[in-house]
Amino acid sequence: MSLLEQRYRFVLRMLPASYRAEREEEMVDAFLDAAGDVRDEDNLRPGLPEVASVAGLAVRTRIGGLGAPPRARATGDAVRLFALLGLGYLAALAWDNVAAELVLFGLVRAAPDEYLVTGEQWAWALLWIAQGLVWAAAFAMLALARVRPAKVLAVTGLAASVLMYAVLGVMTPEILGWGLLGFLFATALPVVALLSAYHADAPPVRPSAPLTAAPLGVAALYQALALTVGPRVAGSPVESVGWLAPWLDPQGVTIAALLVAGTVCLTRHANPSLLLALAIAAVPMIVLRAPFDYLGAQGDGVQAMALTMLAQAAVLAVLAVALTVAAMRALPRVEGVPGVGQGRSA
Amino acid sequence: MTEPMFLALTALVDEPRHGYGIVQEVERLSEGKVQLKIGTLYGVLDRLAAEGLVELDREEVQSGRLRRYYRLTDSGEHALQSEVSRLAGTLQTATERLSARRGAVAVRPSIAGGAA
Numbered sequence: 316m317s318l319l320e321q322r323y324r325f326v327l328r329m330l331p332a333s334y335r336a337e338r339e340e341e342m343v344d345a346f347l348d349a350a351g352d353v354r355d356e357d358n359l360r361p362g363l364p365e366v367a368s369v370a371g372l373a374v375r376t377r378i379g380g381l382g383a384p385p386r387a388r389a390t391g392d393a394v395r396l397f398a399l400l401g402l403g404y405l406a407a408l409a410w411d412n413v414a415a416e417l418v419l420f421g422l423v424r425a426a427p428d429e430y431l432v433t434g435e436q437w438a439w440a441l442l443w444i445a446q447g448l449v450w451a452a453a454f455a456m457l458a459l460a461r462v463r464p465a466k467v468l469a470v471t472g473l474a475a476s477v478l479m480y481a482v483l484g485v486m487t488p489e490i491l492g493w494g495l496l497g498f499l500f501a502t503a504l505p506v507v508a509l510l511s512a513y514h515a516d517a518p519p520v521r522p523s524a525p526l527t528a529a530p531l532g533v534a535a536l537y538q539a540l541a542l543t544v545g546p547r548v549a550g551s552p553v554e555s556v557g558w559l560a561p562w563l564d565p566q567g568v569t570i571a572a573l574l575v576a577g578t579v580c581l582t583r584h585a586n587p588s589l590l591l592a593l594a595i596a597a598v599p600m601i602v603l604r605a606p607f608d609y610l611g612a613q614g615d616g617v618q619a620m621a622l623t624m625l626a627q628a629a630v631l632a633v634l635a636v637a638l639t640v641a642a643m644r645a646l647p648r649v650e651g652v653p654g655v656g657q658g659r660s661a
Numbered sequence: 662m663t664e665p666m667f668l669a670l671t672a673l674v675d676e677p678r679h680g681y682g683i684v685q686e687v688e689r690l691s692e693g694k695v696q697l698k699i700g701t702l703y704g705v706l707d708r709l710a711a712e713g714l715v716e717l718d719r720e721e722v723q724s725g726r727l728r729r730y731y732r733l734t735d736s737g738e739h740a741l742q743s744e745v746s747r748l749a750g751t752l753q754t755a756t757e758r759l760s761a762r763r764g765a766v767a768v769r770p771s772i773a774g775g776a777a
Contacts, residue, residue: 338703340727345680346699347726368700375704382711515663516708 318355320347326361329373331387371514380516386646393591393642394512399457400596401505402469403530406454408565409447410534416444446475451530458526462513469506476502493607501599508595537568557616561604561623570600570627577634587642594638597631604628662744665705668695670714670733670741677718677732680706706731714740 316324323346327339346365353359378394379387453468480499484491513520541563548559561567577593579585605628609621662670665687672678672686683706684697697705709715714737718730733741 341680341729342699342703344723344726344728345684345702348681349684349699365698365700368698368704370700372700372704376707382708516704 317347317353319350319353319359319361323347323361323365326366326369329369331373331376333384334376374511375514375516378512378514380514381518382516389587389642389646390591391512391517392588393595394508395517396588396592397595398505398508398512399454400592401501401508401599402450402454402457402465403533404569405450405472405502405505406530407533407537409444409450410531411537411565412447413444414534414538416440443479446472446479449475454530455527457509457520458523458529460520460522462517462520466509466513469509473503473506493605494603497599497603497605500602504595504599537565540568557619558623560616561620561627566600566603567627570604570631573597573600574630574634577638581637581641584641584645587645590638590642590645594635594642597635597638601628601631601635604631662740663705665695665697665701666709667741667744669697669702669705669709670737670744673715673731673733673737674741677730679721679728679730683731709737712736712740 320343323343324339327335327342330338346361350359376383376387377390379389379391383391449468449472453465453472456462456465456468477499480495484495544563548556548563551559562571573593573596577597580590580593604624606621606624609617609624668687668690669683671690672683678686680699680702684699684702687695687697706715710717710731713734715731716734718732721728721730
C-alpha cells in the first residue's frame with residue numbers, strides 16, 4: 316500500500332464504518348486513479364478540497380437527509396429539529412432581552428434610577444438588542460423555509476455574540492468563567508446543527524408564518540411568569556431564593572420544559588428523532604448548569620443555588636441518556652449504502 | 662436536480678462507468694468547469710442510487726483494487742429527459758429574449774440616426 320493510499324484511507328476514517336464497508340475500496344480506487352503515478356518519495360497528501368469533500372460526505376452520511384438509511388435519517392431529522400428548537404430558544408432569549416432593555420431605558424415600567432441606561436450606555440444597549448434580534452430573524456427565516464438567509468443570519472449572530480462577549484471580557488474580566496463558556500457553547504451548538512444538517516440532501520422545510528412569532532410568544536409568557544412569580548420569590552427567605560431561583564431564570568424554565576417534554580415522550584414512545592432532538596437539547600443546558608462558578612463561593616443561599624443547579628444537570632444527564640437509548644433501540648442497527656447491491660448483474 | 666447530479670447522469674447515458682470514469686466524463690462534459698472531488702462524487706452517486714436513477718452494473722478487480730461500474734436506469738433516463746426538456750425551455754426563452762434585445766438595440770441607433 317502506497318503512502319498516499321494510507322493517507323487517503325486515514326481521511327476516509329471520517330466516514331461511518333458501515334459506509335466504509337461498502338464504499339472504501341472503490342473510493343480508494345477512484346482517488347488513486349485521479350492521483351495518477353505517485354511515488355512515496357513525492358510525499359504527497361490528499362489535497363484540502365479532497366479532504367473537505369470527504370468531510371462533507373461524512374456529515375451527510377451521519378446526519379442523513381432524503382434517501383439516507385433509517386438511523387442516519389433519524390439522526391439528521393433530530394439535528395434539524397434541534398437546530399430549529401435551539402434557534403427558537405435564542406430568539407426567545409433575544410425578545411426577553413428586548414423587554415429587559417426597555418425596562419432599563421425607562422420606557423416600560425419604573426426601574427430604580429441607578430439601573431437606568433445613561434448617555435454612553437445607549438449605544439451598547441442598542442447594539443445588544445440588535446445582536447439579539449439577529450437570532451429572531453434567523454429563526455423566522457428558518458420557519459419560512461429560507462434556509463440560506465437563516466444560515467447567514469445565524470453565523471452573523473454567533474460572530475456578534477463572540478465579539479461582544481470578548482469586548483465585555485476585556486472590559487470586565489470577572490465575567491470570564493464557566494458560565495460564559497457555557498453560554499457561548501449553547502449559542503454555537505444550534506448554529507453548528509443548522510449548518511451541518513440543512514445540507515443539499517435535507518428534506519424541504521415546510522414554511523410556517525405563525526411559527527415565526529413563536530419565540531415572541533414564549534418570551535411574553537416568560538415575562539408574565541417573571542412578573543407574577545418573581546416578586547413573591549424575591550420576598551421569601553434568602554435560603555428559599557437559593558433553591559427556587561435556578562428554576563426561574565430562562566435556563567431554569569427551559570430545563571423544566573425539557574424534563575416534562577422528555578418524560579412525556581419517553582412514556583409515549585415518541586418518534587426516535589424527537590427523542591434524539593430532546594437529548595441533544597439537554598446537552599447545552601447540562602453545561603450551563605454545571606455549577607463550577609459557585610464552587611467554594613460564600614454567601615446566603617449560594618450553596619442552595621449550586622446544589623439545585625447540580626441536581627438539574629444530573630437529572631438532565633439521566634434524561635438525555637434515557638432518551639438516546641430509547642431512540643437507538645427504536646432504530647435498526649445494520650445500515651448499507653442506498654442503491655449499492657441493487658440491480659447487480661452477473 | 663443539481664448540476665453535478667445532472668452531469669453524472671449525462672455521463673452514464675452512453676455506457677456504464679466507474680467512479681473515476683464519471684469524474685473524467687463530467688469534466689469533459691462541462692469543458693473543465695466541474696471537477697468532482699471523490700467525496701462529492703460519492704455523495705451524488707448515493708443520492709442518485711437512493712432515488713433509483715442509477716444502479717450497480719458490475720464489479721471488477723483492477724490491480725487488486727475494487728472497481729464498481731454504474732449504469733443509468735430507466736427512471737434515470739426519464740428524470741434526465743425531464744430535466745433536459747426543462748432546460749431546453751429555459752434556453753428557448755433566454756434565446757428569444759436575447760434576440761428581442763438585439764433587435765431593439767439594432768433599431769434604436771437607426772431611430773436616433775433618423776432623428777438627427
